[in-house]
Ligand SMILES: Nc1ncnc2c1ncn2[C@@H]1O[C@H](COP(=O)(O)OP(=O)(O)OP(=O)(O)O)[C@@H](O)[C@H]1O
């Protein structure tokens with residue numbers, strides 16, 4: 001639909017302009033997105049996961065519209081926090097073994113992403129694999145007098161060279177200076193200057209540079225990696241709201257003087273923070289719920305649906321007690337899917353109420369799309385999908401003789417497409433032998449009922465229910481659906 005188009009129907013809040021703006025792509029049919037990724041020094045928590053799930057829904061919606069998405073997210077795989085963690089774990093072995101820390105948590109990240117049904121990115125650049133590019137940037141910035149070398153061999157970026165520094169995060173330089181923590185970095189000319197290159201301390205991992213052995217600074221890393229993998233300018237740069245200042249302000253500052261363009265990404269989209277009892281969920285505050293802990297109890301689809309129920313810019317107070325209820329909602333989506341599939345199997349060739357069905361389906365689809373077009377309001381989209389599921393369970397399956405196979409199939413396709421944007425209904429396929437076994441039991445039960453042997457018929461229903469198969473009689477037809485979390489019991 002939008003495969004050759006720059007103008008999309010989506011309006012988003014752009015942190016750079018502080019306004020809602022219609023998305024216009026820089027190249028027709030291609031959306032290039034960079035999201036600041038993980039610093040892999042500890043277990044990923046449900047706060048990080050919100051950011052990645054939101055971007056995955058956004059991406060799936062763009063793909064549904066026919067847009068190709070080039071999604072890049074990085075790993076900040078060398079950092080003070082990583083070094084500290086490695087020092088705790090390995091002591092004097094730090095220099096040889098530090099990389100075990102990031103590699104452990106990068107592996108956990110991919111496990112979590114798979115279990116959350118987050119699609120793979122186009123690239124996952126790591127800082128440690130792009131150091132040469134970073135060195136070239138620093139050299140150029142120093143040679144143009146936009147950065148300076150301190151006596152200890154660190155290199156600082158000179159923010160006084162940047163037009164409108166502070167504008168992005170809506171702050172005045174004077175206020176920023178007044179509020180700046182004076183960090184123990186004696187070589188800095190201005191408290192707001194930040195390190196592009198950090199000189200080495202005893203025992204730490206280091207890379208060679210013209211100024212000192214050391215490693216790059218965080219803000220530079222993301223500018224170099226995003227522009228390298230996506231080209232400049234690109235469409236969307238994002239992350240959690242905690243990154244607006246200083247990280248994104250500083251990324252923009254570097255790119256503004258390096259490329260001579262105001263904003264090296266067109267839209268800046270920030271996800272609200274996950275809080276716990278009102279406080280930011282953060283490794284450093286020690287109030288985290290590890291994502292793997294939740295994924296041990298609930299399928300990733302439950303979490304996705306839970307995240308989607310809050311619009312992405314709002315803070316989200318994570319309540320583990322809400323997840324059972326969300327799981328029930330997810331099951332009702334599966335129930336609608338399973339029952340509609342069964343209705344199609346026995347549907348007539350023609351139907352006298354097809355138009356009514358199709359116009360209802362259109363209503364749900366429009367409402368779903370309109371919600372997402374309106375600043376990616378996933379909670380409106382969830383509501384539309386739930387209405388659709390209720391309509392299937394309460395109306396469609398009671399009137400199947402009036403709908404043609406074609407019309408019902410269209411309804412099922414639309415329903416699955418919408419669910420797919422939210423990244424749920426990944427488990428629709430059932431083992432064929434399981435389906436035929438349940439079908440056989442249901443047929444036998446129907447015969448028992450016809451012979452008025454209701455107690456045995458009920459026993460079959462109860463036993464099936466214990467195994468997660470819900471049987472429901474609608475007129476003279478019996479529908480069933482199966483709780484996907486119970487499937488493993490059948491294996
Ligand atoms: N509580 C949160 N809610 C939503 N997104 C978050 C939260 N904490 C971090 N993020 C986002 O997750 C991504 C990875 O973040 P990163 O690894 O830098 O986390 P962090 O800030 O070091 O975490 P922490 O504060 O827990 O130490 C970033 O885009 C960041 O904005």
Ligand SMILES: [Zn+2]
Pocket residue numbers: 035036037222247
């Ligand atoms: Zn970043």
